[in-house]
Amino acid sequence: MATAQQREALAVRARRDTLAGITAGLRERRDTLAQAHAARVAALSRTRAGRRSAQKALTRLLAARARAAAASGPSGPWAIPWPIVQCESGGQNTPPNSAGASGYYQILDSTWKGLGGSTPHAYQGSKAEQDRLAARLWAGGAGRHNWVCAGLV
Numbered sequence: 001m002a003t004a005q006q007r008e009a010l011a012v013r014a015r016r017d018t019l020a021g022i023t024a025g026l027r028e029r030r031d032t033l034a035q036a037h038a039a040r041v042a043a044l045s046r047t048r049a050g051r052r053s054a055q056k057a058l059t060r061l062l063a064a065r066a067r068a069a070a071a072s073g074p075s076g077p078w079a080i081p082w083p084i085v086q087c088e089s090g091g092q093n094t095p096p097n098s099a100g101a102s103g104y105y106q107i108l109d110s111t112w113k114g115l116g117g118s119t120p121h122a123y124q125g126s127k128a129e130q131d132r133l134a135a136r137l138w139a140g141g142a143g144r145h146n147w148v149c150a151g152l153v
Contacts, residue, residue, distance in 0.1 A: 087149030
């Protein structure tokens with residue numbers, strides 16, 4: 001009888017040890033899955049943050065492109081919005097009109113000299129100089145009253 005009891009005790013111990021091994025394996029698997037889940041959550045969080053950052057950068061770039069397009073006409077960028085340039089001079093470097101305004105931006109001689117123009121008339125200056133001085137006069141829109149067409153377009 002002792003032998004049967006011993007065999008049964010050995011079988012119970014073997015089952016117990018097997019179940020303990022299975023339980024340990026399940027715990028290890030659970031811990032590994034938890035670590036993998038945490039890594040995925042962290043990666044997703046970084047990806048979302050990167051996407052938000054990229055979206056903000058894209059929004060800024062699109063806004064800059066829209067501003068550049070508004071200030072750009074058929075022959076390139078302009079210091080003031082293209083519709084005003086188009087109305088004032090048609091994008092042409094014109095000689096003085098009857099009012100005395102000339103150049104791409106139709107700047108009066110007195111204003112041209114006051115801004116530090118290097119020539120007697122605006123149309124005689126380079127486009128770069130006309131752009132620079134018109135940009136100063138425009139001052140981000142604060143000087144829009146200097147162009148008649150600004151009120152029309």
